[in-house]
Amino acid sequence: MTDTPLAIGIDFGGTSIKVGVIYRGNMIDSAPPIATQEYDGPQELIATMVRVIEGLRESHPGIKAIGVGMPGFVDYEQGLVFNLTNVRGWVNIPLKKLLHDATLLPTVVENDANCMAYAEWKRGAGRGLKHIVALTMGTGVGGGIIANGQMIRGACYGAGELGQTSIDFQGRVGAYGNKGALEDYVGNNEIAADARNFYESKGVFKTITECSPASLASAASNGDAIALEIWDGIAEKLATTIMNCCWLLNPQAVIIGGGVAKAGDLLFAPLQKHLFSQLSGPFKDHLSLLPARFGAEAGMIGAAALALEEAGFSIE
């Protein structure tokens, strides 16, 4: 068996683009982040990405592939970025072709939540499994699905949007007209806004900052009964979407990452309670509810692993 080669993993964010050198699920080197908004358009920004990649290749001549995780809708086969809502000029950009033409390295471009799911599947909490649902909870709620040992992308690469699924058919109206979208209850900002209202209903007045998931986790850890109740409510809503995924896909593991998951047992304990009380025996017996192994580097690690596999390298 030959050794797993190195790959470039890129986490393309609306604020900064992180470029790392990945070796077997570890970032062994990285370049200073690229400030996304300082560039006038894709051409200039991609030229900078290429310069950064070439710089890392000088130090690491063994790099064999490039994987990019994008915060938006991507045609995975073509490596085409349809549209980035918060980065100007990014409409129908053939990023895979442009990076490949400039570097001559095999390149993949994938949705960032799918990259996170891939990282957990190949290198993290879901290693060796065939049926996984992964979520990443932050400003939005993203996800990725592995079934039958394959990434599920669907008809137009849109699969895995757990945050857009409904928990209430008469609920809040979301970005796409979808009623009761999970993201509209357990996204960072929605958690904070709902928490502030809940405190207020109990006669306690808090700022939005004091109601961030991190602050709510501190408060609950210090025994704040209202904060504990808020975490139970977050868990109840999250459990509904996860339960739906379980009845639909019967996964071996549900893996949760992102900022909100940092609350740890404050989230996972009530989540397990709400989830397991709504599934039949066989579903529960085969299911593990797991925190993600990777944090901020998940996207880079997953993109790199995916790029190597697509290029025909074994990454075991």
Add this chain to the structure above:
Amino acid sequence: MTDTPLAIGIDFGGTSIKVGVIYRGNMIDSAPPIATQEYDGPQELIATMVRVIEGLRESHPGIKAIGVGMPGFVDYEQGLVFNLTNVRGWVNIPLKKLLHDATLLPTVVENDANCMAYAEWKRGAGRGLKHIVALTMGTGVGGGIIANGQMIRGACYGAGELGQTSIDFQGRVGAYGNKGALEDYVGNNEIAADARNFYESKGVFKTITECSPASLASAASNGDAIALEIWDGIAEKLATTIMNCCWLLNPQAVIIGGGVAKAGDLLFAPLQKHLFSQLSGPFKDHLSLLPARFGAEAGMIGAAALALEEAGFSIE
């Protein structure tokens, strides 16, 4: 290319067991149904099934495989029926082995909703597609999922249970403690009970029979405004679960069969409206909402197709 062989398709129901001879998606012969409840246990019932199969083989010596659709949880690989709640004695019955040992034909045993999905995929409305969600609506709501051109069965063959997924995290408590299960709103009996209450709230008094899905379809066809409103409500709830499947799996087609689907446009028109108003552009552009091709024979046709494919025959 050799011709597709014949197969036995069996629809195992709580009331009757239907055994047919299937050729390329058509039932070309069948035996009189077996009355399920007249048998004391699995042994006697399986012996009768074998006699019926052997009778059909005498007339059709080209039969090469047996497929059975079961109304419950099945270990597909082992062909083991875990439990039938409404047929006595059916706990951990190795039906695949028993039928194979008695007939020496390759045999598969599969959940009946998965068989229906398989029929629509291989022979029906979803032919040639790779990403399908299929539902069958009757007393319960069952389903089957095809993704990446494969049936999705999950960790313990439980996948595809659309009827158990939630449309309301604070909704009715279902059979497994699951809150807001779709089936508890749009199963036959729940439709009738809710419709009777809805009529009553409008000062109109109906019997449960007058509120069956078939009666509601007649009433709506005859311009009954209350019945039309009821169908809109059924469609709204059903759309929520289908929308969730779309955001999760991004299918090319959602295929709906079973008794409730016989309402046709009375269901499909409001369903399309509620569904398409809650999805983003690319999801809608790649999606067809389709009535099932097959009716009561779907399970037999799907089981037969699956049995032939598993036995290595091409069924194209």
